[in-house]
Amino acid sequence: MSSLLVVSAHAGDFVWRAAGAIALATARGDRAKVLCLTYGERGESAKAWREGKQLEEIKQLRRAEASNAAEVLGAEIEFLDAGDYPLLETPELIDRIVRVYREVEPSVVLTHPLADPYNQDHPAAARMALQARVLAQAVGYDAPGEPLGAPPVFFFEPHQPEQCDFKPDVLLDITPVFDAKRKAMECLPAQQHMWDYYTDLAKRRGVQLKRNAGPNLGLPHNTMGEAYMRLYPQVTEVLA
Amino acid sequence: MSSLLVVSAHAGDFVWRAAGAIALATARGDRAKVLCLTYGERGESAKAWREGKQLEEIKQLRRAEASNAAEVLGAEIEFLDAGDYPLLETPELIDRIVRVYREVEPSVVLTHPLADPYNQDHPAAARMALQARVLAQAVGYDAPGEPLGAPPVFFFEPHQPEQCDFKPDVLLDITPVFDAKRKAMECLPAQQHMWDYYTDLAKRRGVQLKRNAGPNLGLPHNTMGEAYMRLYPQVTEVLA
Amino acid sequence: MSSLLVVSAHAGDFVWRAAGAIALATARGDRAKVLCLTYGERGESAKAWREGKQLEEIKQLRRAEASNAAEVLGAEIEFLDAGDYPLLETPELIDRIVRVYREVEPSVVLTHPLADPYNQDHPAAARMALQARVLAQAVGYDAPGEPLGAPPVFFFEPHQPEQCDFKPDVLLDITPVFDAKRKAMECLPAQQHMWDYYTDLAKRRGVQLKRNAGPNLGLPHNTMGEAYMRLYPQVTEVLA
Amino acid sequence: MSSLLVVSAHAGDFVWRAAGAIALATARGDRAKVLCLTYGERGESAKAWREGKQLEEIKQLRRAEASNAAEVLGAEIEFLDAGDYPLLETPELIDRIVRVYREVEPSVVLTHPLADPYNQDHPAAARMALQARVLAQAVGYDAPGEPLGAPPVFFFEPHQPEQCDFKPDVLLDITPVFDAKRKAMECLPAQQHMWDYYTDLAKRRGVQLKRNAGPNLGLPHNTMGEAYMRLYPQVTEVLA
């Protein structure tokens, strides 16, 4: 069985940016696991702070919302509660991520891109996800489980793609699962303005997907897409 | 039926750089067509010139060799005899390439990368291949046949990849057809030193392929590879 | 009086990509002139060809639509009818553009970005616009009028920005004139699906504009934007 | 009232690289604050060490010189004394910078560029300045004051610009305040050879400024300039 591991900095990131890929995986019967390094309690919960909520309360709120979204997508979810804004890179946190790799044995990994001038937690999460992946491959690394293979890594789309040097090299057709993505977004009520924003983005990526779909003229008018970048070369038996 | 179109500047280019992809395509039952814009009669026939051969004789020699190599690979071949060193970009030549696109209706296109400081004919061929592909898509372009879809384009590997800004993003497993590639190379006796050079390269790309093959641990020791770059984003239903 | 010159490959390009900048200029009382190198009669008129229209008829149609759109925006428009798909770069065409520069004496120039793997006419137009601008600056260049100053050049946004290496470095607030942009778009009935597409894009660029607007918190919810890239460094007396 | 915040690694950096921008700001009546993370006591005080001075003495010397220069420019100055060569990135130091942001509420931020193979303290200071700016924007970040807006960030010019990937995209006309910049430089007597070096640079950037100044032909012969790079897109209501 294939398995998908999504490493995200904050609790909500996986919903806006990768819910389509997750829903496609679970719809195929694959395992999908979301690993949230933090709840996004400081940096991505402005509304709750403005309403006067306290730190622990906000963490619980974010945890519940993200768990609901994961459930809608058929995915497992785990929170490392490492603290955000700033998310600190430590050997201990990286080691915890290694252990998740060894347990999940992912066949595919999704994470943030390596540049984001609007949010340094995102590249910090990505650097740790990448380092943990390499450590988990080493037989000499002291952690339970078997050494990892070399699962491909895809960066999901950041909020301001061009400013993050994000140039899509994979357009994923998420039309069959877009309803699930929309439902997962609606599990995050504090960011209601994002529901339409990311629906529009899915349409836009869908238009581009059709434009690049080769002679494949049968794609429906309302094709929806998600954009990704590969970190490593694709390995294949067919050019297509 | 799928079809593969390979646009190369000189008669021999497709053998060293894309014979694996061609042989895989024909082995699957796809149509494969090689379009050689020139015979490479001036720029890539040093040995023949040093032996005192004349222009027409050299063209015939190159034509025969390339035709043999194509036959070994199960591919059609066509020569436009546009003249090399320099290969000039003209509207007339581009129009001839458009007509080939309209006839072949390729599902995949292979050509040279866009930078090569060692050989300006290569990027000239690539620019024309790309422009013709776009023109062939326009219903308003006056040429026989139906408007083309948007077939993906892959750049094959140049002789000095790093100097040509060639960063592989697809590694193609050509192990099952490597013998055919070797036989095709042996159809070009004037460049015998290249036979081993490109066999070594296939080994090297095979090692990298295994290193990037994810959890796919069953690849054989002698995996052979060819490297490609995509021009346009990949469109897919599965991240892998 | 300031003046804006927009050099575009096809008749419709200026509407989707720069109508906001044009309307802002004319609303300020500046002169704005659109120079269409072609009508886009072959490459951007698929619907008309499919309806069986002929070349001259299509040119007239496109001319009328673009003229209407320019009128809505308060801009002059001129067509060079140089022929599209492919748009050929010739010294004669460049000379005609030089003469337009010398006549308009633009204080700002807008054109396509220099890379577009989906449409080679666009960078061809940009290269000619840039070369003509430099030629027009030379006192020794034989054309009527005074040598040009060095007007800044902005590239407007292409259809697939990331694939064209388009990284916005200017976000223009077009909220006050968005209605005019919408009306100009509606002058192009054959591309009705683009009306909403470019309205959505203006919203998206508006969201980013607010995100980058510094301490300027008074921007309205429905801020609309257009994105541009500068070719030359900005010259200023204030960092802001 | 607008305010300018300059974050520099060592005590003297702001003088050579940004004194013009500072003097322009204070001449307009804006507040300007210079934040020196260190005194540059180890890495940029070679002369004092060679003269046999001790650490504390050198810090006092550098503090006095930089304070004098700030006074000449009409700017406030604060020293965090974080220790240079190496300047270490710590959460505590970043937190101190956040508090400065919250107090100053800058409308513009200046700092070092992100690459400098000749001095790793410079990019370390820049990374901290950027991270603190983002943290200060979060309502959930626990520090006094209001959440920050999103002030634009400009990188000032490093000593070897090309080697630091510094490509100017803003040329600032500092002609009216160049005398103040020269006086500020003369507050740093240990680096007398730099006075002329940075005067020559200002001339050179002035020549380029005139070359890019559009139709603005009235600039004086001795125009003086400073070069900057933007990190985020410019937000504007006028293309110019």
Place this chain on the structure above:
Amino acid sequence: MSSLLVVSAHAGDFVWRAAGAIALATARGDRAKVLCLTYGERGESAKAWREGKQLEEIKQLRRAEASNAAEVLGAEIEFLDAGDYPLLETPELIDRIVRVYREVEPSVVLTHPLADPYNQDHPAAARMALQARVLAQAVGYDAPGEPLGAPPVFFFEPHQPEQCDFKPDVLLDITPVFDAKRKAMECLPAQQHMWDYYTDLAKRRGVQLKRNAGPNLGLPHNTMGEAYMRLYPQVTEVLA
């Protein structure tokens, strides 16, 4: 005997940008040849046009000045009079350059860099210089003389280096011949303001040269430099 070939677009380019390299070569006893594709009669002779001179008169003036400068440097000079602003790329002109390569058999080639948004003649000259170099290497290319080896190519420094993506990777010590460079510059009286500008630049590059000179502490205070970029990798027997 070694030989140096300098291919420049206009008559004066070699003086400002490469006179140091030329004087060093001839001082060592090498042959140096300057090939000016045009006189710069339209694009780089503003003063003469403003004085009312005519085309042929201006060409003679530029020819005389450049010939004097070459003589000061001990170099041969040849003019192809191909016409500037614009300098057109034609097979005929490239063929004439091939013949110069075959005659000179250069061991080193200098030319313009490949990008210059301020002057399209410069990259046009560079592209032709590079293509001619490759053609001259082919035994099958029909021109007198022996096939060329593969001389290294260096790009000399453009007027606005950062805007031309010019990142120096070679700093040439021209201290011993700087007086000759100054004298050569003074052969171009119409551009007197450039004499000091390029003297200042030589100082600046000299400062950087010393900064990168390794443990080589014996360089004089007034070291003068010229900056270059390599197109091809350096081949060497010693890393230094």
Place this chain on the structure above:
Amino acid sequence: MSSLLVVSAHAGDFVWRAAGAIALATARGDRAKVLCLTYGERGESAKAWREGKQLEEIKQLRRAEASNAAEVLGAEIEFLDAGDYPLLETPELIDRIVRVYREVEPSVVLTHPLADPYNQDHPAAARMALQARVLAQAVGYDAPGEPLGAPPVFFFEPHQPEQCDFKPDVLLDITPVFDAKRKAMECLPAQQHMWDYYTDLAKRRGVQLKRNAGPNLGLPHNTMGEAYMRLYPQVTEVLA
């Protein structure tokens, strides 16, 4: 006397990637010192771990092998035993490297390139090597010895060069010492498959070296090469 300092992350890196440069240096009578930050005990000793060996045993094994290889090359070797997978960047470790710089006073430094998505220890070692080099230059840095000059830095070739953005700009002719390199490789019996892999790579770089060797036609058929990138500009008195 010149001296070469090689800073590598793991015990074996210097052999595969820089043994030729080291052997050339010692053959010339220069001092060469290899500084291994770790033994590669966790990340690069898979075979030993699979055979059931323990940590200390593996360290001893790797130490012995690397020491033998250094001896074959005539080089000194020192191990800092800083722990690999992950190799942590700490001020203490950087300080230890500074002290080595001050003792060796290298005229040339070799280390890993700054990007390697397959092994984060490599860029970590490079960043520390570069930072220590700059610290060692400061008279105010508190460590024994004299301030360092500014030795050039070369990055040696990583295992997957294109994926590490490694574009060779120096090709070093190691033909005279290739036998020593092969013997040094054979001191590492656990990685026997690498002996041929790196022999093939030396051939490939040798072919490229000949292709870029200018008019230098006397290079032997079996020329062997190593590829490097420069971090800083080359300083020279002769363009060649």
